[in-house]
Amino acid sequence: MITNQVLLLLMLAILWPSTALPFTPGNIGNLFGMAESDGRILQRSKRGWMWNQFFLLEEYTGNDHQYVGKLHSNMDKGDGNVKYVLTGDGAGTLFLIDEKSGDIHATKRLDREEKAMYTLHAKVLDRNTNAELEPDTEFNIKIHDINDNAPKFAKDIYFANVPEMSEVGTSVVTVTATDADDQTYGNSAKLVYSILQGQPYFSVDSENGTIKTALPGMDREVKENYQVVIQAKDMAGQMGGLSGTTTVSITLSDVNDSPPRFANHSFRVTAVESTEIGGAIGRIKADDPDVGRNAEMEYSIVGGHDIFNIITDQTTQEGVIIIKKALDYESKRDYEFRVEVKNTYLDARFIHGLQFKDYATVKVTVEDVDEPPVFTRNPYIIEVHEDTAAGSFVGVVSARDPDADNKPVKYATRDSEKCLEPKQCQSVRTKCQISSLPLHNKFILLGNWVLAICEILKLINDLLNKDFLTN
Known part of the structure; x- marks a missing residue:
């Protein structure tokens, strides 16, 4: 001492x-x-x-x-x-x-x-x-200083994004408040941050106001938006301190964690046989709960196909079935093939254990259209002596209906603009008659008709122009 x-x-x-x-x-x-x-x-x-x-x-x-x-x-x-x-x-x-x-x-x-x-x-x-x-x-x-100022955030509401499926502790955004009281004297401006709303999904660093993810496996497809309320309190958070709050709107951004899936694994499509090559005959669609680039898909026919192809509509993400070769109802009426759908872009973090593709069966039925009769030969060439009398037998023509072999076919002649001479045609047109010969044929109404010489010339011209009339 x-x-x-x-x-x-x-x-x-x-x-x-x-x-x-x-x-x-x-x-x-x-x-x-x-x-x-x-x-x-x-x-x-x-x-x-x-x-x-x-x-x-x-x-x-x-x-x-x-x-x-x-x-x-x-x-x-x-x-x-x-x-x-x-x-x-x-x-x-x-x-x-x-x-x-x-x-x-x-x-x-x-x-x-x-x-x-x-x-x-x-x-x-x-x-x-x-x-x-x-x-x-x-x-x-x-x-x-006395503690006469409450903490204030710069904004009443903040907006932030964080990828879905983020690991616990991933930083989302930092929100800080200011206190006008003296920073160097006492605890009047000593701020402590806490979360009032948004648990258990998010947490906040009590010292710097950084918001972090607090729950694993947050899935955007289950819940996309969260409202988090953050409080800043002075006096080091002690009782009696003044406080201010702000709201943080957090959106889970999409990652490609969901594969495309067909709701139905079987589709039926009808196509008329007259569909032009390259024409679309139907659409199919798979569902992908992801959005944007992560939901983009591409379709393909497993093993390819000679008659059909499938392309992706980039706007609707549908598979469009198109014709590669002409359809013929009379040759084949039913087709069946498998379609594969998969994501265009993959995320390596989520491909393990998941098949990011799906399959469906497509059945196509071809519908008939009414087609005109077809002559067995085109053109017919018949030689006739120049002095053959009107009404003489000069030859036989034959046609069939491609829609049904047993369907009746009628024959008729039509005036032609191309005649040997106008006067002769005019004379023949008024005098020549169509006559039938009851020749043996397995079709009752599909007869073989005998034509006069001028009428043969007109029929040949009509066939060349592919112009057919029925009586």
Whole structure:
């Protein structure tokens, strides 16, 4: 104990100026910038004022002027001959000094967030001569903070995205609040973040406001959007602290974690036999709950096909079945093939254990169309002597209906624009008649007709033009 006292005396001896005031408890306070008794009186040494900084709490709510502190000079003998003068920030308006006692008061409530410190100057004058008894000396009045400002976020609502199926602890977004209170004094601006809504899916770092995923396997196809409410509370989160909140709208972005699937694994398509090559005869569609690029699909016929092909409609993601070769109802009426669908783009993280393709069977039925009769030969060439009489037998033509072999076929002649001579055609047209010969044929109505010489020429011309008429 004695050793400690000796060391303290040695330190004071080194620091104490040779011209200082007497070594008394009051003067020790002046040396270290400490106030006397109530902490507000400032004394001077022979070499000038020994100032301590004044502190004043903001937002004073009293009815009278708020006491700041007291200036005092050793030149003041208490006889009223000393006058204290105050100049600088707010002197005479915000701050008033009693020129006799040196007491300083604030005239109104002060807000640290508007101005945190005021710099003023003090003088000691002889009241009778206004002679300066002390040199002009500067001192500060610092406004002490109280917790009068709640934390505020820059936005009322934030928007963020995070990929679905993210690992626990994946950072989503950081939201921070600001507090206008003094960051260097107390805990008025010490913020702690917490999550009020959004658990158990998300968590927040209590120190920096970073939101992270907290639940594994969050699936966008199950739930896509989340509303998370974050609170920032000052006073280090203690009871009585002020708080502010914000909402964070979090959307799970899509990844390709779902393969395409056919709702039905069998499709029936009908096609008329007259469909042009390259024409579409039907559409099939698989479902993929993913979106955008992750839902893009491509269709193909397993093993290929001679008659049909399938392409992908990039807009609707449907498989469009098209014709590669002409259909013929009379040759083949039914087809069947398998179609494969798969994603265009794959995510290596999710292909293990999942088959990112599916299959379906397509059955095509060809429908008949009414086709015109077809002659067995085209053209017919018949030689006739030039002097053959009208009405003479010159030859036989035969036709069949490709839709049904037992369907009746009727024959007729038609005037032609191409005749040997107009007069002859006109004469033949009015005189020649079609006559039938009851020749043996297995078809009752599909007879073989005998044509007069001029009519044969016209029929040949009609066949060349593929123009057929029936009676």
